[in-house]
Amino acid sequence: MSPEPTASSPSTLADTGEFALIADLTGRFPQGPHVYVGPGDDAAVLRTPRGHVVVSTDVLVEGRHFRREWAGAVEIGRKAAASNLSDVNAMGGRAHSLTVGLAAPADLPARWATDLADGIAEEAGLVGASVVGGDLTTASEVVIAITVLGTCDQAPVLRSGARPGDVVALAGRQGWAAAGLAVLTRGFRSPRALVEAYQRPQPPYDAGPAGAVGGATAMIDVSDGLLADLAHVASASGVGIDVRRDAFELAEPMRAVGAALGVDPMQFVLGGGDDHAIAATFPSGTPLPAGFTAVGQVTEPGPGGPVVTVDGAAYDGPTGWAHFQ
Amino acid sequence: MSPEPTASSPSTLADTGEFALIADLTGRFPQGPHVYVGPGDDAAVLRTPRGHVVVSTDVLVEGRHFRREWAGAVEIGRKAAASNLSDVNAMGGRAHSLTVGLAAPADLPARWATDLADGIAEEAGLVGASVVGGDLTTASEVVIAITVLGTCDQAPVLRSGARPGDVVALAGRQGWAAAGLAVLTRGFRSPRALVEAYQRPQPPYDAGPAGAVGGATAMIDVSDGLLADLAHVASASGVGIDVRRDAFELAEPMRAVGAALGVDPMQFVLGGGDDHAIAATFPSGTPLPAGFTAVGQVTEPGPGGPVVTVDGAAYDGPTGWAHFQ
Structure with missing residues (x-):
């Protein structure tokens, strides 16, 4: 929690933080009866x-x-x-x-x-x-x-519908854009495939409707970072989510960049946004729609509330980013 | 026309000008068959x-x-x-x-x-x-x-439907906000009614639907300035428009500000935006809907094309404003 602001130092956006401020702002907007999904999901x-x-x-x-x-x-x-x-x-x-x-x-x-x-x-x-x-x-x-x-064409799929036992699945590339951005921020222009993934993402535009038709219980666009966005789903659904590292194949250029920069390339996958992959949850046993791959499991929320884990344990790498901080 | 840019001095937004650039940008956006009104009107x-x-x-x-x-x-x-x-x-x-x-x-x-x-x-x-x-x-x-x-609730009213002989009518206050802004830019805070008109405009939200139901042939939100916005109607409709000065009653605070600043207060009315008045054209003889007052006439376009005149003559005061200039 931020300290209580005093009259001489009013609280700023940075003090308040993006998510707290969004919650405050959102509470000021009454929602008319025509609003089926208001602020807080990928779209209204x-x-x-x-x-x-x-x-x-x-x-x-x-x-x-x-x-x-x-x-x-x-x-x-x-x-x-x-x-x-x-x-x-x-x-x-x-x-x-x-x-x-x-x-x-x-x-x-x-x-x-x-x-x-x-x-x-x-x-x-x-x-x-x-x-x-x-x-x-x-x-x-x-x-x-x-x-x-x-x-x-059918009921919209919200972030709030994931249930314990559901399978977590991903459509689209994940981590490529983040690896490309890591390369660019250090002044390099290659590997070309990664730089291009950052410059020109290829969102799986058919995956959203396919997921909805295929029975997805929750769905989100991965833009803040995979674990950060799954945390939005966990929080909205009141569940835990566990992601399996071995569900991701690390493409060669990502391994090369990890080695060159001295970082675990898995952090591009787990913490990266910008590829605009679609993460969704499906009831166990549901055949995954074309384009989706299972990457984890929805679990009961932990004693401390909804949380996202990796291979059953807390993840200590970067999980995404917030503004004003 | 702007001079042809050379390789060493590429054309900037300022060189190109707002309206030319908007035309260029708009031309790059193909409009699908679902687009009934695309770019160029008050709304799509x-x-x-x-x-x-x-x-x-x-x-x-x-x-x-x-x-x-x-x-x-x-x-x-x-x-x-x-x-x-x-x-x-x-x-x-x-x-x-x-x-x-x-x-x-x-x-x-x-x-x-x-x-x-x-x-x-x-x-x-x-x-x-x-x-x-x-x-x-x-x-x-x-x-x-x-x-x-x-x-x-009915067909949208575009800028392009004005016909020679139509009456030009206005709903809502006009010029108050511009006079308030003139006051504020000179460091004053009164007359209060004008400053408040700038700070808190009162758009005639019922006038739009009333105009549409009442047979308006063209309609526009006055935001750039009355003559500038009527020029948009004239241009889209291929007509001329003549506005009568005596149709406007100059409220006392506007006359006071004009005297204090040494300007013709009519320029707030003719050049001002920001009140969000609604200007509309109606076929001659149509009873004007509640809230509308006749302020002019739609005419045949002049030999030089669509043009807006005041009392039959060119107007040499400020008519509004454009960006980048």
């Missing part, structure tokens, strides 16, 4: 007089979520769109439309903005979605705010 | 397998769209929400949901963020809308990105 789901809507928003800030020297504008556009499209995917939905807000310095090359737009349009095109609106304004740094709208 | 309208959606996005940047010393966080939240809700209003729709992206420095007082949330929730509550999701991240300045979703 609305039942409106004219049908339902799945909606999610992401804000990406230069220097924090992307760097112009680490990826071209087309790639940044693709990543920005992917991160939003993936949130609809994780509800079991399909995106149909995006809005894009761009705030940028007036001296930004116009070409950078148009390349960004091309990248967003390319990624949206992978799922047949259109960019239908947006806003453009000046700011001292580049901020990209994307909102995605979609629909679900 | 989507026909989805599960019903239709009206959607609009605004990005507000500290120092450009608001200043923390000119309004409290609650007021900034209300204004930010109002500016979005008003876009759905201008389609003839009703908003039901908002998402809010907030990027802010880590040392921002947490109270400022929670007050902002309270202001957004208050304004949304005026139309029965809920804040259903969002994103929170750090940035070097405060950026607020809001997306609003709504529905129309």
Whole structure:
């Protein structure tokens, strides 16, 4: 807990912390009767007089979520769109439309903005979605705010439905983007496969709807980091989750980077986000839908509450990240 | 036209200009068959397998769209929400949901963020809308990105339907917020009615649906400035528009501010945005819906194309504003 702020030093965002502040903010927003899923899941789901809507928003800030020297504008556009499209995917939905807000310095090359737009349009095109609106304004740094709208063909899959005994499964690559980012932050440009995985993730867009049709009890987009996101599922569902290291095959370039940087490459898998893999839980015995691989088990919550373990024990590596800290 | 950029000095956002860049960006976004209204109107309208959606996005940047010393966080939240809700209003729709992206420095007082949330929730509550999701991240300045979703009970009213002979009408206060801003920018805090009009606009949320039901042929939210926004209608509809000065009663505080600042107070009315009035056109002879007052006439386009005039002549005062310039 943070110390009680005094009048002379009011509590800041950093003091409060991202998750506590989100909880505080969210509590200030009354939810109308049309809100089927409100704040707190990958996306909100609305039942409106004219049908339902799945909606999610992401804000990406230069220097924090992307760097112009680490990826071209087309790639940044693709990543920005992917991160939003993936949130609809994780509800079991399909995106149909995006809005894009761009705030940028007036001296930004116009070409950078148009390349960004091309990248967003390319990624949206992978799922047949259109960019239908947006806003453009000046700011001292580049901020990209994307909102995605979609629909679900069946009931959306929330984070809260995992039950003890369920199988935890993963669709999509996991850890590649984190390894690519580790390479880039140290000033290297190879292995190329990893750098490209960071610059151009390939979210498994069919996995969300397939998981929903296939009986997933809970589902989430891996964006904060695998263990961090599974902890969101554990917490929302009131369960424990155990992940098995041996469920992951460490691809050769990841082992090479681990050796070169002197780190356990498994930390890219367990702590990495940015690949936009889909993690889901399925009742034991359910055939896993195409693209999913079992990586763990849902357990009873521990005596201290919901917790995520690795091979039955606490994990002491990096598990993801939070803002303001 | 801007000079052709050379390789050594690539064209920037400022060189290109807001509207040219928006046109370029928009052209890069193919519109799927579900897009009934794409980029370019107050909001987009989507026909989805599960019903239709009206959607609009605004990005507000500290120092450009608001200043923390000119309004409290609650007021900034209300204004930010109002500016979005008003876009759905201008389609003839009703908003039901908002998402809010907030990027802010880590040392921002947490109270400022929670007050902002309270202001957004208050304004949304005026139309029965809920804040259903969002994103929170750090940035070097405060950026607020809001997306609003709504529905129309009837066909949306676009900017493009004005016809020569139509009456131009306005609902809501016009010029008050601009006069309040003029006061604040000069370091004053009164007249209070004008400052409050800037800090807490009162958009006529019922006017949009009323205009749509009442037969409006075109409709727009006045946010750039009355003449600037009417120029958007003129351009989209391929018509001319003439506004009559004597249609506007100059309220006493506006006359006082004009006298004190040595400016024609009519420029607040003709050039001001921020009140979120609704401008609409109606076929001649149609009874104007409650709240609307006739302020001008739709005319044939001039020989030089669509143009907005005041009392039949070109207007040489400020007509609004564009970014990057």
